[in-house]
Amino acid sequence: MKKTALSLSVLAALALGTASAQTTIKIATISPLSGGQSNLGTQIRNGAQLAVNEYAPQFKKLGFNLQLVPYDDQADPATGTAAARKIAADNQILAVVGTLNSGVAIPASAALAPSNLVMISPANTANQVTDRGLANMNRIVARDDSQGPAGANFIMDNLKAKKVYVLNDKTAYGEGLAAEVEKALKAKGVTISGSEGTEEKSDFSSIVAKIKLTRPDAIYFGGIYNQIGVFIKQLRGAGITTPVVGGDGLDSSELPTIVGKAGANNIYYTTVAAPLEALPAAKTFAASFQKTFNNPAQGFGAFGYDAATVTLKGLLEAIRANGNKAPTRKMVQDTIRKGTYKGLLSGEVSFNSVGDRKAATLYVMNIKDGKAVLETSLPVKPPKN
């Protein structure tokens, strides 16, 4: 007798549980909310929050209570993976927006994969993020291997360079990027007047002398801002004003400081984090971001908003397909990968078979008198479409 009463109450609790699960749907964010990169991570969280605020009424109409649950990864893979495990254990969470760092996204998405919990990244560029072919991992930004060709195209089409000097910092990042650029330039018949790697951090005199002798129309340097900054300073000091182009390793406000006021001109770099003025639809977004969080929106805020919008549109689609009942995680995962999302801040989003954005955009920034301004934006495609 007692036994039946117990099982009955368990059944009742289960029924209640499912009932409340049907009324509450959560999406989670994973991004650094504390530590050195918290400025960017908070932007992602706030952008996603804005999208949730916007879509909550639509979910309400269908009988769902929509919530955002932010998780802090401190830009640390272990912390991010632990957060992902907690998320996977919370049955009300149906999708995840994140992360900022590729190093976190890779293990975190692997931890989410067994429970078919979809992840949409607003920022991760490493090739490996989607190259693993996980069904749950998608991103709305360009990949690292599209940066090289984009840089090469910019050098040919915008700078009209016929002769380019290619340098790299002998790291996996810099060497890979420079090799991609060189390959793309050679394919289009551009002369490579020199190609070399250097780990040197202070003395670039022999390289500067060679550049002076060979007179290239442009210089490409695959590497990070602290090395390239010193190089440009010495280049400009020798009276060479040739444009210098690089990848997102140059995307730091420190660069113009190192180069110094006089030389911080004619420097270009490709990056995935668009400045807000590059997104035509971002004006109202920026205004409501400022109003809600009392803090100006930046590029990653806009991409957090876009990633969350894609997630919520996908969720609505999955709910509709499931006869207005709460969908399973697997349904959400499959719906989002298949969908096409229009009217986002960064344009239309749709994913290829591995979760790369079919048509992404790289932004080329130009440093003028020490300030980075948008030069142009380039459409890029992932290798597999």
Add this chain to the structure above:
Amino acid sequence: MELSVLLPFIVNVIVGGLILGFVYAIIALGYTMVYGVLQLINFAHSEVFITGAVVGFEIFRILQDSPMNGYLKLLLALMSAMVVSGLLNVLIERLAYRPLRGAPRLVPLITAIGVSLILQDVLRFLEGLQGRFDLTYTLPAGFGNKFCAAEGSSCAPLGNFLRSVGVDVQLKDVILVVVALVSLTVLNYVVNRTRLGKAIRAVSQDRVTAGLMGIDSNRMISATFLIGGALGGVSGVLFGIKFGTVNAYSGFDPGIIAFTAAVLGGIGSIPGAVLGGLLLGVIQNLIGVMNIFGDLLGIDNLGTIDASYSKIGPFIVLVLILIFKPTGLLGKSNVEKV
């Protein structure tokens, strides 16, 4: 490529190497003086030298907006760097080397490396407190200009000469060479013409006998470290002026090349250190542009020797010297007395 383009290029590379060589030479003097007196390789010298560079950076930064004459700022930066680096070097000797003076040679060598690592992190911490890592020199206006600006304008005789051979240097390069030459002259005078120099030389020849003649060898050793450190300070500022940026870790490469220069010239010999520094500066720059000649002469293997090999050059030269003339170019062999 025609000779009219190539010749100024080669001259420029050599002149650039000589300018770099002066920086190496003055760092090398710090190693060679200490070695001459104590037979100790002061591996912390590269950090003593970077401390000078950091002090110079701070002086230029503080005086950035003052209307003070640029050369006066330079003088202040050099003086402060000399004082700080000199005293630091004395302190290092007092705390880390003197207590170990009777110990086997390997022991002070290891403490030297330890001191070097500690100093790196202290420097990084101090600058990190102010949110800085890469220190960018803000030189007085005009220092970065070409030494001889426009074609046809009047120049100093030196400027006219440099232009006639197709060399263009910046004002700061000329300042660097002048400061280096002045420091060398002063050092030469102190070591060879003063009582202090005589006492230092006496201690370096035979510490015990010098002590019997009434020379306080500990004081002389401190004086040597003071002078060596002050030279390190000067070279730090010159390094900052030449390359524009330093951080707590940028002392290692120039330090080890300067040490090589000291060995190449004959460690313990002052003119040897200068000769070694200049030679290595030129060799390094020539190797850095080797691939250009490979392209021009159509020698494939030469074409792959690019700037990343430039720092190997000095060490190859060192190995050759040690094989064929182990005492270095100007060194005297040590006769072991029984």
